[in-house]
């Protein structure tokens with residue numbers, strides 16, 4: 001399955017969630033995971049090297065990548081070399097630059113913070129995405145939710161986003177996430193409900209695909 005982590009807005013948690021979901025898949029399902037770090041700054045690769053679990057402790061493949069690496073990853077997925085390809089996208093570039101990635105995506109995961117800008121920015125994002133790939137499943141993850149966050153605002157944003165896809169349980173704003181030490185069980189615990197919802201969405205997507213006769217790649 002090919003999953004992109006995307007949001008035009010910076011700092012919403014795309015890279016953090018990409019790495020956490022890779023670890024979740026590996027820990028719980030022994031899935032073979034490839035992460036394409038398409039952030040031009042390769043921030044995920046650098047973060048994982050600095051703070052993350054040692055590569056030899058986990059077997060996911062994390063590599064700095066650009067658009068030319070996408071077809072290679074797609075054929076490796078098709079050949080069964082991986083169960084999942086996770087793509088960590090940058091926040092900045094224009095849609096034209098990422099069209100091929102959005103076309104390839106089976107699931108788009110959009111971490112967000114519910115502020116005044118979320119709705120207008122995300123609505124633009126959704127409209128363009130639907131034009132490029134109306135088949136992709138969409139999942140929204142409220143992230144960095146502060147203790148004093150306005151419940152009213154959270155609910156209003158959730159209500160709008162729910163019309164376009166699934167909104168998961170929120171992930172709290174907690175200092176545990178400032179260092180991507182994924183061996184920190186507390187961090188995995190804080191994100192577990194959202195990670196479980198992402199996985200559930202993958203299962204539903206595959207089931208829908210197999211009953212409609214199309215094939216999504218790899219086992220659950």
Ligand SMILES: Nc1ncnc2c1ncn2[C@@H]1O[C@H](COP(=O)(O)OP(=O)(O)OP(=O)(O)O)[C@@H](O)[C@H]1O
Nearest residue numbers: 010011012013014015016091144172173174177178
């Ligand atoms: N739930 C959380 N609580 C507190 N800090 C968090 C949480 N999730 C992510 N962060 C922190 O927020 C910052 C931005 O996260 P991250 O780099 O994952 O976002 P991003 O969307 O990939 O950013 P960019 O758009 O720059 O690529 C990081 O310092 C990260 O450690």
Ligand SMILES: [Mg+2]
Nearest residue numbers: 014015039043
């Ligand atoms: Mg990032």
